[in-house]
Amino acid sequence: MEDQFIKTATLIGDATRASILWNLLDGRAFTATELAIAVETSAQNISMHLGKLLEADLICVEKQGRHKYYRFSNKEVAYAVEAMANLIPKPKDPVKKKSEEYPPIKYCRTCYDHLAGKMGVALADSLLEQKIIIEKNGAFEISIDGEKWFSDFGINLEEAQKQKRIFLKPCLDWSERRNHIAGSIGALLLDKMINEDWLRRTKDSRAIAITGKGEKELLKNFKIVV
Amino acid sequence: MEDQFIKTATLIGDATRASILWNLLDGRAFTATELAIAVETSAQNISMHLGKLLEADLICVEKQGRHKYYRFSNKEVAYAVEAMANLIPKPKDPVKKKSEEYPPIKYCRTCYDHLAGKMGVALADSLLEQKIIIEKNGAFEISIDGEKWFSDFGINLEEAQKQKRIFLKPCLDWSERRNHIAGSIGALLLDKMINEDWLRRTKDSRAIAITGKGEKELLKNFKIVV
DNA sequence: TGAATAGTTCAGTCTGTATTTAACTATGAA
DNA sequence: TTCATAGTTAAATACAGACTGAACTATTCA
Numbered sequence: 001m002e003d004q005f006i007k008t009a010t011l012i013g014d015a016t017r018a019s020i021l022w023n024l025l026d027g028r029a030f031t032a033t034e035l036a037i038a039v040e041t042s043a044q045n046i047s048m049h050l051g052k053l054l055e056a057d058l059i060c061v062e063k064q065g066r067h068k069y070y071r072f073s074n075k076e077v078a079y080a081v082e083a084m085a086n087l088i089p090k091p092k093d094p095v096k097k098k099s100e101e102y103p104p105i106k107y108c109r110t111c112y113d114h115l116a117g118k119m120g121v122a123l124a125d126s127l128l129e130q131k132i133i134i135e136k137n138g139a140f141e142i143s144i145d146g147e148k149w150f151s152d153f154g155i156n157l158e159e160a161q162k163q164k165r166i167f168l169k170p171c172l173d174w175s176e177r178r179n180h181i182a183g184s185i186g187a188l189l190l191d192k193m194i195n196e197d198w199l200r201r202t203k204d205s206r207a208i209a210i211t212g213k214g215e216k217e218l219l220k221n222f223k224i225v226v
Numbered sequence: 227m228e229d230q231f232i233k234t235a236t237l238i239g240d241a242t243r244a245s246i247l248w249n250l251l252d253g254r255a256f257t258a259t260e261l262a263i264a265v266e267t268s269a270q271n272i273s274m275h276l277g278k279l280l281e282a283d284l285i286c287v288e289k290q291g292r293h294k295y296y297r298f299s300n301k302e303v304a305y306a307v308e309a310m311a312n313l314i315p316k317p318k319d320p321v322k323k324k325s326e327e328y329p330p331i332k333y334c335r336t337c338y339d340h341l342a343g344k345m346g347v348a349l350a351d352s353l354l355e356q357k358i359i360i361e362k363n364g365a366f367e368i369s370i371d372g373e374k375w376f377s378d379f380g381i382n383l384e385e386a387q388k389q390k391r392i393f394l395k396p397c398l399d400w401s402e403r404r405n406h407i408a409g410s411i412g413a414l415l416l417d418k419m420i421n422e423d424w425l426r427r428t429k430d431s432r433a434i435a436i437t438g439k440g441e442k443e444l445l446k447n448f449k450i451v452v
Numbered sequence: 453t454g455a456a457t458a459g460t461t462c463a464g465t466c467t468g469t470a471t472t473t474a475a476c477t478a479t480g481a482a
Numbered sequence: 483t484t485c486a487t488a489g490t491t492a493a494a495t496a497c498a499g500a501c502t503g504a505a506c507t508a509t510t511c512a
Binding site for chain 1: 474479
């Protein structure tokens with residue numbers, strides 16, 4: 001058991017592979033070349049590293065034509081990466097100004113395709129408090145009032161319900177240790193906010209940037225102070 | 227943020243340091259020398275690695291005379307180690323025989339000075355089931371019948387109560403995720419079993435070996451199958 | 453006191469493994 | 483077809499960082 005743990009630890013604990021995992025953290029799939037660029041290494045090298053991660057079943061691959069898309073094998077991998085990210089030493093004295101206390105990524109990032117982090121949790125809290133969604137034995141449900149709210153907000157619930165994916169489900173955020181909103185509703189909320197230019201995906205698209213407009217609207221609609 | 231993650235990952239992902247973390251996983255504190263033995267490396271080397279783990283605040287240290295006791299800094303470290311252990315590839319076909327699945331240290335080890343691991347948990351379960359101890363809002367108490375039992379078993383409760391240390395307290399076991407019995411009672415139980423030659427401390431005193439006599443007595447007294 | 457044990461520091465060595473160079477296959481587009 | 487792009491494999495190289503040896507301080511014990 002110890003040997004196996006050491007193997008896993010040394011597998012993750014290489015700079016290039018750690019960077020790969022970090023880039024895969026938002027749940028999307030990337031091609032080998034994309035990862036090579038993101039990680040800043042050669043194609044041959046990324047190929048070798050992806051091979052090792054594949055062999056240990058930390059990632060899986062899907063072939064599409066001449067492309068190969070790599071993603072996490074299962075959510076446990078994401079948990080482990082996030083749990084490790086939790087160990088990053090906190091800055092002792094908050095020298096920085098208020099909003100800059102942490103880089104945006106800490107406050108606002110995507111988990112697969114919905115909002116996670118502090119922002120995702122705050123959003124879930126607000127929707128719960130406004131009784132737009134309600135908690136029912138561990139699951140989230142949309143209230144009667146909530147249905148109207150979503151329609152006003154410009155989200156078509158019937159459309160969402162048609163999708164295969166789970167409609168509304170809580171997702172435990174490791175950095176906050178709190179539930180936020182996953183499922184298609186989570187994805188739709190994120191999409192909507194991006195379309196309304198409240199939020200913008202950044203270049204590497206893991207972090208989410210909040211626009212000036214978004215700052216005002218988030219405060220107005222959800223009482224979220226950015 | 228990514229850089230910091232890579233730093234943390236490479237910190238954990240060295241074979242020697244991973245082994246240190248693995249050994250600290252049960253929550254106990256170890257001296258540098260004990261760790262060097264457990265990890266099978268030199269004193270100088272362990273010192274260097276402990277220094278790095280200390281600097282990153284993954285572990286902390288308490289000085290006691292000429293000894294230095296190292297332990298996890300916080301529960302997040304244990305979470306991360308466990309989350310990583312979760313990624314160990316599952317054996318597809320369980321080829322192994324029953325009792326040899328894990329080395330003895332996994333089943334029977336001390337946590338500070340009381341029994342932890344599977345053995346400690348099984349012992350706590352048995353005492354609870356026999357109503358020798360009872361759980362009362364998260365704490366353990368000795369029942370009326372229990373007082374007689376302890377006296378029959380050769381443990382003087384009044385003596386134990388005089389000691390400063392907490393008399394009877396649950397202690398969460400990381401590998402089992404279950405409470406076992408700490409406090410002076412836990413220590414006395416361990417002492418007693420060692421005196422009766424049910425158990426023997428091994429050389430490095432982390433692991434506990436069960437004697438033939440112990441095997442019989444544990445089954446008889448606590449229905450624990452070793 | 454001195455002897456033994458616990459732990460650290462530092463310079464030098466060594467080695468595992470990541471990376472590079474180079475030659476390859478497979479798919480898609482012109 | 484031929485060219486360009488995506489990705490792999492294999493051997494040669496390079497290097498970060500672990501480990502060793504030797505010399506040190508601090509504490510306990512006899």
